[in-house]
Amino acid sequence: MNASENNPASSAIANAVFAQDKLSVGITLPITRDDQSIVDFNEQIALARHADQLGYRALWVRDVPLNSIDYPDPVGHLDPWVLLGALASNTERIALISGAIVLTLRHPLHVAKAAISVDTLSRGRFILGLGSGDRPPEYAAFGRNPDDRRDLYRRHWETLAAAVGVPSRVIPDDTPDGAPEFYLLPRHDVAIPMLAVGSGGQSVDWIARHSLGWMTYHREPQTQRGRYSMWRAAVDRAAPGAFRAFGVAMRLDLADDADEPATDIPLGYRAGRHALVSLLREMRDNGTHHVTLNIAAGRRPARDIIEELAAHVLPEFHR
Template sequence: MPSSETTSAPSSIANKVFAQGELSIGITLPITGDHQSVVDFNEQIEHARLADQLGYRALWVRDVPLNSTDYPDPVGHLDPWVLLGALASNTERIALISGAIVLTLRHPLHVAKAAMSVNTLARGRFILGLGSGDRPPEYAAFGRDPDDRRDLYRQHWDTLAAAVSVPSRVIPDHAPEDAPEFYLLPRQEASIPLLAVGSGGQSVDWIARHSLGWMTYHREPQAQRGRYSMWRAAVERTASGAFRGFGVAMGLDLSDDPDEPATELSLGYRTGRRALTALLCDMRASGTHHVTLNITSERRPARDIIEEVAAHVLPEFHR
C-alpha cells in the first residue's frame, strides 16, 4: 500500500472540523474589502483571536507565492508558514488549516518540516491543506513545467505523507551508498492530517483514497449537490465504510439587515444572517461538513460580521 494512504488514523482536530452529519464553520484570512491590496496583519491576528474566542472551528490561510497585475487577487499575502506560526501562538482551540500549500512548487521535505513546526506550536491543531496551483507562469518562474503538475503532486504527496506520519519516514530524492539515515524533528504525537484543496489534477478516486476529505469552491446548490454525490460515490469505491469530509469555501457579504434574502455573488452570497443560516442548513443536509467564510468587509467592519455570525448562526451548527 502506498505510504500516503494514512487517512484511516483518527485525528482529533480533523474530527472537530469534519464530522459525519455535522457542519462546522471557519474563516479565511486575511479578511479584506474588494480590491484591497494593503492588509494590516496585526489586525488580522486580532480577528483570529476573536474567532477563536467565539467558537469558530477553523482559520484558513492561503499560499500565494507570487503576485501579478494579471491576477484578480491583489492582496499581499504573508508567507503562509510565518502567518500560521503567528496564529498558532495567538490562538488556543481553533484549527489552523493551510488552504492550500502549493505542493508542486515546494519541496515536500521543506513542507513537512514547516508543517511539523506549526503543529508543534499549535499543540496538534494543524491540518495540512494541499493544492497544485493553477497559474502556468508561476511554474516557469520556479523552473517547473506545468505539464508535470499532476505527477509532481502525487510524488510530493507520497514523500510528504511519509514524513508527517507517525512513525515518520524521510524518503530522499537521491540516496548514495554512504548517505546517513535522516529523520525529522520535532517528533509528533500523531500524524498530521492531509487535506486535498481543489483537485490537484487528480481523480476524485485518488483524492478519496489519500486525503481526509475534499475542499472545493462554492457552486450553486444543485451543482454542489451533484459534486457531493460524485464524491460519495468515489469514497464508496475506494474507501468503503470510511468517512471522508467534504468542505466548501464560500464568499460572504453579510448585510446589516438580518432579513435580507440571499443574492448570488461570485463564489458566494450577499445575505442577511437568517438566510445565511438557512443556506448553511441546506448545505449540511446535502452533505457538506465544513464551510469556510471568505468575509468581505467593504460595507461593515469585519469584527461586527464575525460577532454577528458567532451570536446568531454558529449556535445552530456548533452544539
Template sequence: MTIADSTIDHRVFADGILSIGLTLPLLRTGTIVADFREQVVLATLADTLGFRALWVRDVPLNSADYPDPVGHLDPWVLLGALASHTNQIALASGAIVLTLRHPLHVAKGAGSVQTLSNGRFMLGLGSGDRPPEYAAFGRDAEERRELYRAHWETVAAALGGTPQVIPDRRPEDAPEFMLLPRPPLPVPMLAVGSGGQSVDWIARHSIGWMTYHREPETQRSRHSMWRAAVDRLPTPVFRAFGVAMRLDLSDDPHEPATPLSLGYRAGRHALVALLDEMRETGTHHVTLNLNSERPVREVMEELAAELLPVFHE
C-alpha cells in the same frame, strides 16, 4: 469521544454536522493592503468566539494580471504566529502549493506548526493553476499531476504515524534522515481542489476534499461524485467534504440571498437557510471569505452570535 477531546480533523469535520471557519485575511470590501498585526488580533477573536478553523492561503507571487491584488504573508510565517496567539481553533492551509515547494520543506513546516499549535494543524495541499507561476519557479505546468502525487507521497511518509524521510537521491554513504522535533500527533492531510487527481485518488489518500463554492446544482453534482468515490473505497471510512465560500453579510437580517462569484450576499436568516441546506446534503465544513463594507469585527460577532449556536452542537 466528544468533539472537545477528539483530534483536530474530527473537531472540524464530523458526520452530520456543519462547522464554520474563516479564511484569512479578514478584510472589508475594497481593502487590498492587509495589516497582519490586526489579522492576528482578529484570529484571536475568532478563537474566542468559537469559530472552528482559520484557513491561510499560499500565494507565492503577485501579478497585476491576477484577480487577487492582496499581498499574502508566507503561510508558514503566518501559521506560526497564529499558533502562538490562539488556543482552541484549528489552523489549516488552504492550500500550500505542493508542486512549487520541495515536499521535505512542506513536511518540516507542517510538523513545526503542529508542534507549536499542540496538534491543531491540518495540512491542506493544492497544485496551483497558473502556468506562468510554474515557469517562474522552473517547473513545467504540464507535470503538475505527477508532481502532486510524488510530493504528496513524500510528505505523507514524513508526517505519518511512523515517520520516514524519502530523499530525492540516496548516495551509498548517505545517512538515515529524520525530521525533528516530531509533532505531538500525525498531521492530517487534506486535498484542496483536485490537484489534477481523480476523486478516487483523493478519497484513498486524503481525509477529505475542500472545494470552492459553486452554484447549487453544480455543487450537488460534485458532492454526489465525491460520495460515490468514498463509497467505492474497499473499507467503509469517513471522508469529509468542505467548501470555501465568499460572504457579503448584509446588515439587514432579512435580506434574501443573492449569488456572487464563489458565494453570496445575504442577511443572516437567508444564510442560515443556505448553510442548513448544505449540512443536509452532506457538507461538513464551510470556511467563509468575508467580503463586506461592514467592519470585520462586527460581522464576526454577528456570525458568532447568530450562526454558531445553530451549527456547532
C-alpha cells in the same frame, strides 16, 4: 495499496472540524475589502484571536507565492508558514488549516518540516491542506513545467505523507553511497492530517484513498449536490465504509438586514443572517461538513461581522 491509502491521518482537531452529518464554520484570512491591497496583519491576528474566543472552528490561510497585475487578487499575502506560526502562538482552540500549500512548487520535505513545526507550536491544531496551484506562469517562475503538475503532486504527496506520518519516514530524492539515514525533529505522536484542496489534477478516487477529505470552492446548489454525489461514490469505491469529509470555501457579503434574502455573488452569496442559516442547513443536509467563509468587509468592520455570525449563526451548528 499502502497504509496512507487505507487510513488517511485523522486527529482530534480534524474530527472537530469534519464530522459525519454535521457542519462547522471557519474563516479565511485575511479578511479584506475588494479594493484593498495592503493588509494590516496585526489587525488580522487580533481578528483571529477574537474568532478563536467566539467559537469558530477553523482559520484558513492561503499560499500565494507571487503577485502580478494579471492576477485578480491584489492582496500581498504573508508567507503561509510565517502567518501560521503567528496564529499558533496567538490562539488556543481553533484549528489552523493551510488552504492550500502549493505542493508542486515546494519541496515536500520543506513542507513536512514546516507542518510539523506549526503542529508543535499549536499543540496539535494543524490540518495540512494541499493544492497544486492554478497559475501556469508561476510554474515557469519557479522552473517547473505546468504539464508535470499531476505527477509532481502525487510524488510530493507520497514523500510528504511519509514524513508527517507516524512513524515519520524521510524519503530522500537521492541516496548516494554513504548517505546517512535522515529523520525529522521534533518527533510527533499523531500523524498530521492531510487534506486535498481542489483536485490537484487527481481523480476523486485518488483523493478518497489518500486524503481525509476534499475541499472545493462554492458552486450553485444543484451543481454542488452533483459533486458531492460524485464524491460519495468515489469514497464508496476507494474507501468503503470510511468517512471522508467534504468542505466548501464560500464568499459571504453579510447584509445589515437580518431578513435580506440570499442573492448570488461570485463564489458565494450576499445574504442576511437568517437566509445564511438556511443556506448552511441545506449544505449540511446535502453532505457538506465544513464551510470556510471568505468575508467581504467593505461596508462594515470585520469584527462586527464575525461577532454577528458568532451570536446568531454559529449556535445553529456548533452545539
